[in-house]
Every structure is written in C-alpha cells, then in structure tokens.
Amino acid sequence: xGSADLTxxxxxxEMKNPIVLASGIIGTSSSxxxxxxxxxVGAVTAKSCSLQPRxxxxxxxALDWGAGVINAIGLTNPGAEEEVHLLAEGRRILEPYGVxxxxxxxxxxxxxxxxxxxxxxxxxxxxxxxxxSCPNVADEFGTPFAAVCESxxxxxxxxRRAVGKDLPIAVKLAPNVYNIGRxxxxxxxxxxxxxTAINTMPGMVIDAHARRPVLHNRTGGLSGMAIKPIxxxxxxxxxxxVKVPIIGTGGVNTGEDAAEMILAGATAxxxxxxxxxxxxxxxxxxxxxxxxxMQAEGIRSLDEMRxxxxx
Amino acid sequence: xxxxxxxxYLHRPFTLVSSKxxxxxxxxxxxxxxxxxxxxxxxxxxxxxxxxxxxxxAGDDPLQLMVVDVGPVxxxxxxxxxxxxxxxxxxxxxxxxxxGQRVLLAAGGYGVAPLYYLxxxxxxxxxxxxxxxxxxxxxxxxxxxxFQALGVPVRVMTEDGSMGERGLVTKATxxxxxxxxxxxxxxxxxxxxxxxxxxxxxxxxxxxxxxxxAHMRCGMGxxxxxxxxxxxxxxxxxxxxxxQQPGWLACLDGPVSWKE
Ligand SMILES: Cc1cc2nc3c(=O)[nH]c(=O)nc-3n(C[C@H](O)[C@H](O)[C@H](O)COP(=O)(O)OP(=O)(O)OC[C@H]3O[C@@H](n4cnc5c(N)ncnc54)[C@H](O)[C@@H]3O)c2cc1C
Ligand SMILES: Cc1cc2nc3c(=O)[nH]c(=O)nc-3n(C[C@H](O)[C@H](O)[C@H](O)COP(=O)(O)O)c2cc1C
Ligand code: FES
Numbered sequence: 001x002g003s004a005d006l007t008x009x010x011x012x013x014e015m016k017n018p019i020v021l022a023s024g025i026i027g028t029s030s031s032x033x034x035x036x037x038x039x040x041v042g043a044v045t046a047k048s049c050s051l052q053p054r055x056x057x058x059x060x061x062a063l064d065w066g067a068g069v070i071n072a073i074g075l076t077n078p079g080a081e082e083e084v085h086l087l088a089e090g091r092r093i094l095e096p097y098g099v100x101x102x103x104x105x106x107x108x109x110x111x112x113x114x115x116x117x118x119x120x121x122x123x124x125x126x127x128x129x130x131x132x133s134c135p136n137v138a139d140e141f142g143t144p145f146a147a148v149c150e151s152x153x154x155x156x157x158x159x160r161r162a163v164g165k166d167l168p169i170a171v172k173l174a175p176n177v178y179n180i181g182r183x184x185x186x187x188x189x190x191x192x193x194x195x196t197a198i199n200t201m202p203g204m205v206i207d208a209h210a211r212r213p214v215l216h217n218r219t220g221g222l223s224g225m226a227i228k229p230i231x232x233x234x235x236x237x238x239x240x241x242v243k244v245p246i247i248g249t250g251g252v253n254t255g256e257d258a259a260e261m262i263l264a265g266a267t268a269x270x271x272x273x274x275x276x277x278x279x280x281x282x283x284x285x286x287x288x289x290x291x292x293x294m295q296a297e298g299i300r301s302l303d304e305m306r307x308x309x310x311x
Numbered sequence: 312x313x314x315x316x317x318x319x320y321l322h323r324p325f326t327l328v329s330s331k332x333x334x335x336x337x338x339x340x341x342x343x344x345x346x347x348x349x350x351x352x353x354x355x356x357x358x359x360x361x362x363x364x365x366x367x368x369a370g371d372d373p374l375q376l377m378v379v380d381v382g383p384v385x386x387x388x389x390x391x392x393x394x395x396x397x398x399x400x401x402x403x404x405x406x407x408x409x410x411g412q413r414v415l416l417a418a419g420g421y422g423v424a425p426l427y428y429l430x431x432x433x434x435x436x437x438x439x440x441x442x443x444x445x446x447x448x449x450x451x452x453x454x455x456x457x458f459q460a461l462g463v464p465v466r467v468m469t470e471d472g473s474m475g476e477r478g479l480v481t482k483a484t485x486x487x488x489x490x491x492x493x494x495x496x497x498x499x500x501x502x503x504x505x506x507x508x509x510x511x512x513x514x515x516x517x518x519x520x521x522x523x524x525a526h527m528r529c530g531m532g533x534x535x536x537x538x539x540x541x542x543x544x545x546x547x548x549x550x551x552x553x554x555q556q557p558g559w560l561a562c563l564d565g566p567v568s569w570k571e
Contacts (some may be wrong), residue, residue: 028535062529064320088517
C-alpha cells in the first residue's frame with residue numbers, strides 16, 4: 001500500500017502538507033521562517049503588521065492557564081515599510097524549501113487596511129491574510145471589524161481594491177460572533193479568496209491571590225486546546241456557508257487534531273500554540289502524525305477527508 | 312487551586328523570607344517555597360501592578376533569586392518586604408547539563424546566580440567545579456565567598472585590578488583550562504563575555520554551555536521577541552543579522568546553548 005498523500009493545494013499554492021504556521025507565532029523574522037521550513041511546515045504566515053510600528057503591551061503578555069494559553073502581545077510589529085523587507089527576504093529564503101509565504105496585515109480603519117495592503121503587496125507574498133479579528137485591537141468605536149458583516153466586507157473590498165486581482169487574499173475571522181457563516185459569506189462576496197478561522201477567543205485570567213487579571217492588558221485571546229471545539233464548529237459553519245478554501249486554525253496540537261479540522265471542511269490547517277506545548281518541531285511532527293493517521297485509517301488523500309464529518 | 316489539575320505555568324505566589332544586599336545594586340531574595348527546576352532555567356517574576364521580568368534561578372530549595380536594580384521591576388523587587396509575596400511563573404527554558412567529571416564555571420555580573428546553583432548540583436553529583444569571575448571592580452564581584460564556602464576554587468578578574476588579577480575573565484578561563492581540562496565550560500554573563508568565551512573554547516576544543524540574555528516577553532516560544540542568531544556559528548561567533556541560520560529562541564531553546 002502506498003503512503004498517504006499529504007500534498008495540499010490552497011488556491012494556486014502547492015504545499016507539501018497542509019500545516020500552516022499561524023500568524024503571530026514566531027513569524028517575526030526570516031530566520032524563524034527558515035526554522036519552520038526546516039522542521040517541515042507546509043506554509044508560513046508572518047506576524048500581522050500595521051502601517052506604523054507597534055511596541056505591544058508590557059509583561060505579562062502571555063501565560064499557560066492550564067487548558068490553553070492566553071495572550072495579549074499587543075500586535076508588536078516593525079511597521080509595513082520594514083515588514084516589506086522582512087517578507088521579501090523571507091520569500092527568498094523559503095523558496096528552496098517549496099514553502100509558500102503568507103503575509104498578514106491589520107489596521108485601525110478601512111482605508112488604512114488598503115494602504116497597508118498596497119505596501120505589503122510589494123513584497124509579493126503568495127497570499128495576503130487580512131486580520132480583522134485580533135481581540136486586542138478594535139475600530140475607533142471599539143467594535144472588531146470581524147463582528148459585523150458590513151465592516152468585514154468593507155475592509156475586504158478596500159484590500160481587494162488596493163492589491164488588484166493578482167494577489168489572493170484570505171480574511172481571518174473571529175470566533176466570538178453571532179453567525180460566522182454569514183460573516184464568511186459577506187467577505188467572500190466582497191472579494192475574499194479564502195477564509196482563515198479562527199483567531200483567538202477573548203478571555204480573562206484572574207489571579208485570586210493577587211486579586212487582579214494577570215495580563216497587563218487585563219483581557220487577552222485564548223488559544224490552544226481549550227478553543228479546538230470552538231474552531232471546529234466555526235470551520236464547519238463556514239464550510240456550509242461558502243465554497244472558498246478555509247485555513248482551519250485553533251487548538252491543533254496533534255495529527256489527529258489536524259484530521260478533525262479537515263473533516264470539518266478545512267483545506268489547510270493553522271498551528272500556533274502547539275509550538276509552546278511541543279516546540280517548533282511540532283510544525284513538522286503534526287504533519288507526520290497526520291500522514292500516519294491517514295495511513296492507518298486507509299485514507300489516501302486530503303480531498304477524500306475534507307468536510308466528511310459535516311455532510 | 313483546583314484539585315483536578317494543577318497547571319504548572321500559572322503564576323504562583325512565593326513568600327519572601329529574606330532579602331539581603333549583596334552589593335550597592337544587587338540583592339539576594341530567598342523565598343519560603345521550593346521550585347522543581349534545573350540550574351540554568353529561569354522564572355518570570357511578577358509584581359502585580361508593576362510588571363514581570365525574567366530572572367535566573369540561584370537556588371531551588373528554597374527558591375532563591377539574585378536581582379540587580381536596573382529598572383522598574385528589579386527596583387520594586389528590591390523593596391519587597393520580608394513576609395510579602397512575589398508571583399513566580401516557571402521554571403522556563405533549557406538549563407545546563409551535568410556532563411563528565413569536571414566543570415569550569417565563568418560568571419559575569421549576576422551570571423553567578425545560575426552558576427552557584429549549578430556548582431551545588433555538580434558537587435552533589437560527585438563532580439568537581441572551579442569558577443572564574445569577571446567584574447569591573449571589587450565592589451561588583453558577587454558571591455565569591457559563597458563559592459569558597461562550597462570548597463569551589465575561585466579566580467577573580469577585575470578590569471581595574473581592585474580585586475584578584477587585572478583583566479578580563481577569559482584570561483582566568485585560559486589559565487584554568489590549561490591547568491585542568493574541564494569536560495565543559497558553563498558560563499553566564501554579558502554578550503561580549505559569552506562571545507569571547509565561545510571563541511576561546513572553539514580554539515581550545517572545549518565543550519561549552521553558554522546562557523544568553525535576550526529581550527523576553529512571553530517566555531513561551533510564541534512571540535519571537537527573544538530570538539537570537541543561532542549561537543553555534545562555525546567560527547564560534549554569533550551570526551548577527553544572518554538569515555542563513557535558523558532562528559534560535561532564547562526563552563524556549565535556551566537560555567543555555569550547547570556546543571561540543
Ligand atoms: C534568562 C534571563 C535571566 C536573567 N537573570 C537575571 C538575574 O538572575 N538577575 C538579574 O538581576 N537580572 C536578570 N536578567 C535580566 C533582567 O530580566 C532584566 O534586567 C530586566 O530588564 C529587569 O527589569 P526592570 O523592569 O527592572 O528593568 P528594565 O526597564 O527592563 O531595564 C531598565 C534598563 O536597564 C537596562 N539593563 C537591563 N539589564 C541590565 C544590566 N544587567 N545592567 C545594566 N543595565 C541593564 C535595560 O536595557 C534598560 O535600559 C535575566 C534576563 C534573562 C533573559
Ligand atoms: C502569542 C500569539 C500571538 C498571535 N498573534 C496573532 C497575530 O499577530 N495575527 C493573527 O492574525 N493572529 C494572531 N494569533 C492567533 C493565531 O494565529 C491563531 O489564530 C490562534 O492562536 C488559534 O490557533 P492555535 O490554538 O493553534 O494557537 C496569535 C496567537 C498567539 C498565541
Ligand atoms: S519571549 Fe516570546 S518567543 Fe521567546
């Protein structure tokens with residue numbers, strides 16, 4: 001019996017496996033992209049960047065609270081201009097490994113999303129992820145863009161106008177919305193080529209002895225195992241609502257978790273917090289485990305599995 | 312705390328039982344509780360309302376830290392009164408490994424903290440240890456007498472010659488290596504010192520374990536803030552600004568690097 005085929009086609013991208021390094025996890029330098037490529041990741045997403053540099057929040061910015069991680073890094077990034085150089089270098093370094101590079105952007109206004117996108121497009125990433133869902137920033141009225149169909153669509157249109165037709169865009173959605181399927185449909189209607197879901201789930205960890213929230217920012221985003229069932233439900237709802245590929249992300253720690261994500265309808269699988277639990281090597285190990293799982297279950301390709309759990 | 316699960320990586324309050332001035336800007340803090348950890352690992356010390364910063368573990372049973380007053384968190388740690396609490400997250404990172412029979416320690420500044428803990432573990436494992444210390448001036452030399460009390464020979468180098476010999480710590484390590492070849496050199500101190508020791512060990516063919524300082528935020532290998540160029544360059548130097556080497560995360564892969 002031949003081994004399971006892990007190759008994954010995401011829009012025009014050929015990936016040797018469906019594992020994508022999620023945005024914000026070690027995506028801060030080309031040498032870390034290289035590290036991810038060398039351990040066998042399928043594609044790499046850079047840390048989200050904004051027009052101007054951001055220092056982020058003071059410590060504590062992250063901790064493991066027992067069933068997952070909470071973070072409020074505060075979207076630390078060097079600003080779009082610097083990010084263009086980082087991405088161009090990253091792309092060159094990843095090339096020999098056949099690992100596509102996904103850029104990620106965020107902004108405070110619809111117009112600014114377009115401005116950042118136009119700048120970042122100069123680096124010619126393989127895909128542009130539009131982060132409208134970070135729980136640690138919001139629009140000027142305090143509402144995340146990901147929460148309302150109209151603003152999610154407006155951001156998508158702004159980015160689409162800025163980058164033209166050549167650069168595919170994925171919009172990254174938040175889990176804490178009333179109907180994620182409708183948001184997905186709205187951004188696809190507005191020109192998104194793919195959906196990434198989910199971003200972290202807003203939460204708070206309180207230290208009873210200190211009698212205050214642990215994070216300096218008080219609230220943060222939950223990731224890791226605690227959010228996997230939320231992510232699976234969101235991916236399933238999106239898969240029902242739209243036909244575009246989904247980068248299913250949230251709580252994937254093992255090859256079997258990755259299989260569940262694909263069974264829920266994902267084309268590729270984002271992995272972030274597993275780096276804390278299992279080291280950077282997790283990015284390759286999870287792909288191998290997925291291959292072994294498929295082999296044992298007699299599943300020959302990802303296409304065979306995709307969406308099977310929700311039909 | 313829940314009886315069902317005991318997450319190790321939440322902050323836990325540790326009660327300060329002793330806070331002693333070591334020199335004009337350094338204090339040793341001793342807590343009531345112990346910590347299950349290895350020499351070379353570090354903790355995040357959090358003072359609610361002030362901030363959270365990494366500190367090397369200077370002793371495990373009970374937990375001991377050495378804190379140099381350089382900014383808001385370290386300054387506030389200096390003024391924590393005995394009986395008050397400090398919140399500890401960890402242990403984090405990869406520490407030193409005990410290998411062979413002889414270990415040579417090289418310390419700069421508060422680098423003595425993890426190396427003192429390592430010396431105690433090495434002696435307990437039946438190994439022999441020797442320490443070389445580098446400092447600007449006599450008043451910056453820390454814990455020399457504590458190593459002596461363990462029976463660990465101490466070589467002190469000061470830049471102004473006010474204590475021990477005049478010069479840099481590499482002069483002492485060169486002499487120590489010539490006198491008795493160690494199975495590994497374990498060092499902790501400022502960047503320039505570690506780079507010089509790395510070059511020296513490369514030339515002399517000595518295995519080394521070096522503890523690097525970096526700007527740590529999450530301490531979990533997630534945010535990328537503590538990335539250092541891979542400390543294992545062919546020529547024994549850090550690959551600064553080189554993207555040809557895979558990145559190295561001081562918080563998760565380190566702080567201690569290992570090279571044969
Ligand atoms: C793995 C690891 C282990 C560490 N172990 C220890 C330890 O055992 N004891 C200890 O005291 N510190 C240790 N540090 C360093 C300590 O975390 C920093 O000094 C920390 O920044 C202090 O926080 P702060 O809020 O007091 O000052 P910050 O506001 O963070 O720093 C104030 C200013 O002082 C500068 N500064 C930082 N360190 C020094 C220094 N050593 N000498 C002079 N200026 C400095 C900073 O660059 C900054 O400009 C360790 C760091 C790491 C990464
Ligand atoms: C420390 C940290 C930083 C993150 N930063 C970003 C970011 O900059 N942009 C973004 O779109 N998502 C960010 N995320 C969210 C992740 O990309 C991912 O959607 C989420 O963590 C769920 O996946 P996981 O459980 O595998 O980590 C971050 C997550 C973590 C833990
Ligand atoms: S401090 Fe965040 S990755 Fe090391």
